[in-house]
Amino acid sequence: MRRSIDDHPQRPEDVPPGDDDELRAVSWAVAVSDDYDDAEPRVVLTVEEVGAHGQGVVAHLGATSARRLRVALRDALREVGEDPGS
Secondary structure: OEEEEEEEEOOHHHOOOOOOOOOOOEEEEEEEEOOOOOOOOEEEEEEEEOOOOOOOEEEEEOHHHHHHHHHHHHHHHHHOOOOOOO
């Protein structure tokens, strides 16, 4: 089973101003998959530079790691004064 959950390619105006060689528009995608030898479902996070399809980094996260990432994103939003939502 593989199923896409959400994805978002940044637009050029989404990239903060700075050194153009370091800050580039990226695309992220979240999916779920159980296509592994152990058949355990995992969260799949893909991050790649916009326009560089197939050249990104893919993380296959078990439930514990996915929860840790969720908490880290929540904490980062709070740190910058944003409502982390629910």
